[in-house]
Amino acid sequence: MFGQPIKILVTGAEGQVGQALQELVAEQSSFELISLAQAQLDITDARAVQVKLGEYLPDYLINTAGFNDVDKAELESQRCFQVNRDGVENLAQACGEFGVPMLHLSSDYVFDGHYASGYTEQDEGAPLGVYGASKWEAEEILRQLLPRHLILRTSWLFSECCTNYVRSTLQRGLNEQPLLAVDDRRGCPTSALDLARVLLAVIQQLHNGADAWGTYHYSGAEISTLFAFSEAIIEEARQYDERYQSVMLKAVASADYPTEAQRPSSSILVCRKLLHTFGIRQRPWRTELSQAVRRLYQTSA
Template identity: 40%
Template sequence: MKILITGKNGQVGRCLVDLLEAQTGLTFLALDREELDITDSIQVDKIVTEFQPNIIINAAAYTAVDKAEQESELAFAINRYGPQNLAYAANKINAAILHISTDYVFDGNSAESYTESDVTAPQGEYGRSKLAGEHAVAQACPKHIILRTAWVFGERGNNFVKTMLRLAKTRESLGVVGDQFGGPTYAGDIAKAILTISKQVVRESKAYGIYHFSGFPHVSWYIFAKKIFEIALEQDLHVQPIQVNPITTLDYPTPAKRPANSRLNCDKIHNAFGIEQSDWQAALVRIKEYS
C-alpha cells in the first residue's frame, strides 16, 4: 500500500506522518507546499505518476476563514482547484483520493446534527471554496472519500486550545462565545480515522462518498474553554485562575460568519468503518503537550 499525503505540516498532516512512521507494510510520501504546489496541475500529475500511490490523502487547505473574505481567489485556488488537480491525477492511475472538508459547508442554522445528505449552504468564502472542492473531487475521481470535520485541535499548529492556554497566562477574565455549538476534534483521532478508512478502501475498493467525523460530546466554545482551563489548572501548567464569561456571536463580530451549529452526525462513518467519534476530553488530558 502506497500513500501520498499533501499538507504534511498542517495539524492533521503532521499527525498522519507520525502515525504512518509507526506502521509496517506500507510506503508513504508526505509533502508540504514547498515540495508540492497542489494548484500546479503539471507538478501534481508528475509526482502522482512517478510515485503511483494507491490513495492520495489531501490534508492541504487554505484555512484562514476571515482572510478568505478578501482572498477569495487564493482560497478557491487551494481549496477547489488544488483538490481537483489531485483527484484528476488519482483517477488517471486508478487510485483513490481522501479529501478533508469542513462543517462550514453548512449554514449552521439547523436545530439537529448535520448528516452527510443535508443541504449545504456555506455562508462565507471559505465555506464556499471548500464546498467547491468537494464537488470538484467527486466529479474528477469516482474513487473518492470526502471527510468533513470540525473544531480541530492538536499538539501542533495554531488552534483554539493553544490560544486559550496562551491567554490564560496574561488574562484574569475572558469572554468566549457561548451560542455556537460543535464537537471539538483531536487531530490525532482524525489521522487514525483516515488511516482506517484508507486501508479498507484500498483493500475492498468500496464505500466511497461523503462522511462526517468530529468529536463528542457537543459543546459550546465557552464550555470547551472552561474545560481547557480546568485541566490546565489541575495539571499545574503555570496558568492563573481565569474567569470565563459566555458572550454571544453578536458580541464578537468577525469578517466571516461562523456557523451557530457545527454539530456533525457521525453515524455513517461508524456504520461503514466502525469508527467511533473523537473523545476530545480524553485528548485534553494530555494538555501539557499543547503548551
C-alpha cells in the same frame, strides 16, 4: 509473510492532520507515507501535482492541504478558492489520470449552521462565507471528477501543533482577563490524531475491498459550546502552568464577538454513516484534549 505496506501520498504534510498521520505511521509497518509539505508540492500547481503523482504512484492520496484561516479567507478570497477548490481539482485530475483514489478533508463550514440537531451527509451545502464556499465547491468538483473519492468532513480540529483553537485559547488566557468565549456556537471538537486514526482505518478497509466511496462525517464525541471547550482547555492547562489558576472565563454571544467571517451556530456533524459503514465510533474529545495539552507542555518544556 507480510504484505506490501499501503503507500499513501499526503499533501499539506506540515499541518495538524499531516503531522498526526506521520506520527501514527511511524509506529506501524502496514503503511508507507510520502509526506509532502507545501514547499515540496504546491497543490495549486497542476503540472507539479501531475509530476509528483506520476513519480510516486501511491495506492491512495490524502489531501490535508488547505487555506484554513476563515477570517483571512474573506479578505483573500481568490487565494482561498485557488488552494481549497482549484488545488483539489488539480489533485482529482491527476488522481483520475493515474488511477489513484483520493481521500479529502472537508468541513462543517459547508453548512449554514441552522440545524441545531446536526447535519447528515445528505444535507445540502449552504456555506455562510468564502472558506465554506471554497470547501463546498471543492467537494462538488471531486464528486464529479473522481468516482473513487472519500470526503471526510470534520469540525473544530485541534492538536498540540500549528494554529488551532486550543493553542489560541491558551495564548489568549495569558493576555486577556477575563477570557471571552462564545457560548452560542455548538459543535464537537476533534483531535487531529484521532482524525488521522480514522483516515488510516478507512484506508485499511478500502484496501481490503470495501466499496464504500462517498461523503462521511467524523468528529469527537460530546457536543459542546465554544465556552465549555475553552473551560476544558484552561482546566487541563492548570495542571501544568500555575498562571492559568487565575484565568477567569466570561461567556459572550457571537454577536458581541464580531469576526470578519460569519460562522455556523451549529457545527454538529451526525457521524452515524461512518459507524454503520466502517464500524468507526466517535472517541470522546476530552481524553484527546487531555493528551494534546500534556504533549504541548512536554514539547515546550
